[in-house]
Amino acid sequence: QKEVEQDPGPLxxxxxxxxxxxxxxxxxxxQYFMWYRQxxxxxxxxxxxxxxxxxxxxxxxxxxxxKSSKYISLFIRDSQPSDSATYLCAMTPNxxxxxxxxxxxxxxxxxxx
Amino acid sequence: xxxxxQHPSWVICxxxxxxxxxxxxxxxxxxxxxxxxxxxxxxLMLMATSNEGSKATYEQGVEKDKFLINHxxxxxxxxxxxxxxxxxxxxxICSARPGLxxxxxxxxxxxxx
Numbered sequence: 001q002k003e004v005e006q007d008p009g010p011l012x013x014x015x016x017x018x019x020x021x022x023x024x025x026x027x028x029x030x031q032y033f034m035w036y037r038q039x040x041x042x043x044x045x046x047x048x049x050x051x052x053x054x055x056x057x058x059x060x061x062x063x064x065x066x067k068s069s070k071y072i073s074l075f076i077r078d079s080q081p082s083d084s085a086t087y088l089c090a091m092t093p094n095x096x097x098x099x100x101x102x103x104x105x106x107x108x109x110x111x112x113x
Numbered sequence: 114x115x116x117x118x119q120h121p122s123w124v125i126c127x128x129x130x131x132x133x134x135x136x137x138x139x140x141x142x143x144x145x146x147x148x149x150x151x152x153x154x155x156x157l158m159l160m161a162t163s164n165e166g167s168k169a170t171y172e173q174g175v176e177k178d179k180f181l182i183n184h185x186x187x188x189x190x191x192x193x194x195x196x197x198x199x200x201x202x203x204x205x206i207c208s209a210r211p212g213l214x215x216x217x218x219x220x221x222x223x224x225x226x
């Protein structure tokens with residue numbers, strides 16, 4: 001079993017829809033959670049960063065962490081065609097300089113007109 | 114957010130030659146940088162952790178003599194793919210952690226003929 005599970009998709013939604021992206025994990029030591037967006041042939045771009053459980057909102061994006069269920073989510077409101085990309089969840093037990101990130105496989109999202 | 118650059122963005126080389134990829138943190142200092150490779154439609158695979166002023170730490174299965182890493186300053190890490198072969202063709206991405214989250218470079222696409 002992988003430490004982080006993420007549905008690879010592809011997920012296709014119409015423009016304006018609310019998108020829900022999710023990851024589950026097995027390592028209870030994970031404390032810091034990140035969502036990255038990666039366009040084709042580009043490096044990942046940090047979207048959201050959260051610590052421990054709770055919600056965090058930034059514009060059209062909301063990140064949720066439920067540590068009791070070992071489940072994290074990213075919601076995208078009013079989705080746009082420019083949101084079409086691969087979304088990667090990542091997590092780590094601590095933020096020490098040498099602490100490694102563990103990634104999900106990424107979910108491909110396609111927002112259609 | 115913090116800015117990480119990579120150079121070159123793409124490179125084509127002949128089999129048997131060596132290729133150097135640079136990773137720079139433009140607006141912060143990084144004692145640690147990370148090198149990843151990514152195959153099409155797959156997630157990032159950590160290759161090694163680059164440590165300023167000391168030897169890199171390689172992940173299991175990554176040949177340290179083939180993928181030479183030098184972190185000579187607080188803003189520059191280099192990855193040299195020695196005696197490159199077609200199977201080394203991939204997307205190489207570096208990252209650095211100025212605070213709590215990791216920021217990625219735009220990636221370098223290597224094609225070995």
